[in-house]
Amino acid sequence: xxxxxxxxxxxxxxxxxxxxxxxxxxxxxxxxxxxxxxxxxxxxxxxxxxxxxxxxxxxxxxxxxxxxxxxxxxxxxxxxxxxxxxxxxxxxxxxxxxxxxxxxxxxxxxxxxxxxxxxxxxxxxxxxxxxxxxxxxxxxxxxxxxxxxxxxxxxxxxxxxxxxxxxxxxxxxxxxxxxxxxxxxxxxxxxxxxxxxxxxxxxxxxxxxxxxxxxxxxxxxxxxxxxxxxxxxxxxxxxxxxxxxxxxxxxxxxxxxxxxxxxxxxxxxxxxxxxxxxxxxxxxxxxxxxxxxxxxxxxxxxxxxxxxxxxxxxxxxxxxxxxxxxxxxxxxxxxxxxxxxxxxxxxxxxxx
Numbered sequence: 001x002x003x004x005x006x007x008x009x010x011x012x013x014x015x016x017x018x019x020x021x022x023x024x025x026x027x028x029x030x031x032x033x034x035x036x037x038x039x040x041x042x043x044x045x046x047x048x049x050x051x052x053x054x055x056x057x058x059x060x061x062x063x064x065x066x067x068x069x070x071x072x073x074x075x076x077x078x079x080x081x082x083x084x085x086x087x088x089x090x091x092x093x094x095x096x097x098x099x100x101x102x103x104x105x106x107x108x109x110x111x112x113x114x115x116x117x118x119x120x121x122x123x124x125x126x127x128x129x130x131x132x133x134x135x136x137x138x139x140x141x142x143x144x145x146x147x148x149x150x151x152x153x154x155x156x157x158x159x160x161x162x163x164x165x166x167x168x169x170x171x172x173x174x175x176x177x178x179x180x181x182x183x184x185x186x187x188x189x190x191x192x193x194x195x196x197x198x199x200x201x202x203x204x205x206x207x208x209x210x211x212x213x214x215x216x217x218x219x220x221x222x223x224x225x226x227x228x229x230x231x232x233x234x235x236x237x238x239x240x241x242x243x244x245x246x247x248x249x250x251x252x253x254x255x256x257x258x259x260x261x262x263x264x265x266x267x268x269x270x271x272x273x274x275x276x277x278x279x280x281x282x283x284x285x286x287x288x289x290x291x292x293x294x295x296x297x298x299x300x301x302x303x304x305x306x307x308x309x310x311x312x313x314x315x316x317x318x319x320x321x322x323x324x325x326x327x328x329x330x331x332x333x334x335x336x337x338x339x340x341x342x343x344x345x346x347x348x349x350x351x352x
Contacts, residue, residue, distance in 0.1 A: 041065035059250025081129035082226025086219040105139040110178040113146025138186015146178035177340035193329035269345035276309030305345030
């Protein structure tokens, strides 16, 4: 008897051809919007009765740029991973990355992070997609740490600022921190500290029917369902996190940071990390601050520790991650990454 191919749920509303046309059309619109976000954010900022170069103007520009950027990334990546889940179930993904292969997952995830030009909050959507696809937690953490910390934009700017020797050392240390921290977190068996809805998502079946019976439209519908479920849960916290980051970006005085990091006292490195964590910017945004700090006499190791903490452990990032991870796992993540950052700062101060 021939089994008829059909979707996991009866079609209602849009015919198949509209899915085939509509999904690529929406993708093109997303791509065009993403490419115009800077111009759109500047136009929107100009509508407010404040000077563009004022503290308030900087905060507004930051907010109206990052909110659509992160939400577009989140929606697109969750949709794609949702479609891919119809072929690669959590069980298959875990099987591919299990055993010896999983050992290679950590450096590969770190390498992927190094090659992606995302800030910390932009990396979170990919992290959520990885977790929802059933990829081991430690591997996803390696990506989450490496992406913002050693991304190509910040690394390229660092090369131009301090030379290839120091930038290469920074690359090696950042990559090592991401790989080792991901491995350490993966060995702790922390999956129980994922939020319940994430664990249920991983544990749940792909669909009501075997995957070979899904049509392309059925797979596209599963991607849309993932968007509704995941984006619907975290979008408000994206707004809250970026709002806090925008306020800090616009109002934190540079003079305060210079007073803390201008010396080479032993406490300057942990103090720089403490100051950097509440801030939020991407690597390109923090490089000018790094340049100013070095120009004012801040120690190199202290300054790099500050840079790492800003882009790898930002408070807005933690607020968004709270929707995926429980507080205990966030605390463990911060502790492990902070240890690597402190080691890097102390070492740079000792050898340079």
